[in-house]
Amino acid sequence: MDAREDEVTRSVPRLLRTSAAVSWRFVVVIAGLYVVVQAVSYLAPVVIPVAIALLLAALLSPAIARLVAWRVPRGVATAVVLIGGLAVVGGVLTFVITEFSNGLPQLSQQVNKSLDAIRTWLRDDMHVNQQQIQDFFGRIVDTLKNNQAEITSGALSTVATVGELLTGFLLMLFTLIFFLHDGDGIWRFLTRAVPVDVRDRVDVAGRRGFASLVSYVRATAAVAVVDAVGIGIGLWIIGVPLVVPLAALVFLGAFIPIIGAVLTGAVAVLIALVANGVVPALVVLAVLIGVMQLESHVLQPLLLGRAVKLHPLAVVLSIAAGLLAGGIAGALLAVPLLAVLNSGVRSLLSNSDSQVRPSEVDATAAAEAGPAESGQAKSGQAESGSADATPAG
Structure with missing residues (x-):
C-alpha cells in the first residue's frame, strides 16, 4: 500500500506537489489571521484601550525610569508621572477649547463674508437671480427639517459613543497604571506560557520589540510637535482663525504617519479658504x-534611526489595512504594531540574539539612549529588574 502511494506521489509533477503544499499552508495562515482579526474586532472595546495604554506606557516609562534612578519608589514615581501627565493633557485641552470658543465668532463673521461674496459672484458673474439663490438655501433648510428624526437619532448615538469613550478611557487609565507600575512582572508572567528552551529568546525578542515601540513613540511625539508648531506659526502669520485648535488637530493627526498630518493639514487649508480666500x-x-x-526627509530618518526601520510602502500598506480593519483606531495602532513585530521577528530570526540574555538587552537599549538613561537602566534593574526596553513599562 505504501509503495503504491509512493508511486502515485511520484507520478504527480514536483511543481504541482510543491504548489499544493504551499497553497494549503497559505490557506491555513489566512484562516488563522481571519480568526484573529475577527476576535480583535469583537473585543475592540477592550483591545483598543489596552493598546493605547501600551503606547502611553512606552511614552511615559523613561520618565519613571529617571525618577527610579533618583531613588524615588516606583509606586510614587508612577503616581507622579501619571498625575502630571493628566494635568498637562487637561490643561492643554482646556486651553484648546477656550481658544476654539473665542475664535468661533471671528470665524462666523468671515464665513458670512465669504457667503456674501459667493452670492455676489453668483448674481453678477453667473447671472443667477436672487430668488434662485434664496430657493437653494431654503431647500437646504427644508432638508434639515425633514431629516430631524435622523439627526436626533444621530445625536443619541453620539451620546452613546461618548459613554463608550468614557468607559474606554477609564479602562485605558486603569491598565496604564499597572503597565507603568509592574510591567516587567506582567511580561515575565506572560513568558511563562512559552516553552523553557525558547523562553529566554522570546523574552529578548519581546524586550527588543518594546524598545522599538519606545523609540517609535518618542520620535512620533517629537515629529508631531514640530508639525504642529510649524503649521501653527504659518497659520498665525497668514491670519487664519482658530490657530491653536488647528495646530492641536495637526499634532493629534501626526500620530498616524504620512496620512494623519496630511488630512488634518487639509482641514487647515479648507478653513483658510473659507475664512481668508484662495x-x-x-x-x-x-x-x-x-x-x-x-x-x-529630515525628522523621520534622524529621530527614528535604526531602532524602527520601516519601509514607507510598508507604513502606507499597514495604515490602509488598519483603517479597513479598525477605522481610525486601526490606522493609529497599525504602524506601532508593525514596528514591534518587525523588531521582535528580526530578533527571533537572528542567530546572535539566541545567545543574548534579557538583562543585556536592557543595558544595550539604555546605552543607545544615552549616558543619562544608561544610569537609569542600571538603577531600574537593581530595584525592579526592568528598564526602558522592558515590555509594558
Missing part, C-alpha cells in the same frame, strides 16, 4: 507641503 489657502498649502517635506 491666495491665503494656497500659502497655507505651501506651508503644509514644506512641513511634510521636513518631516519625511
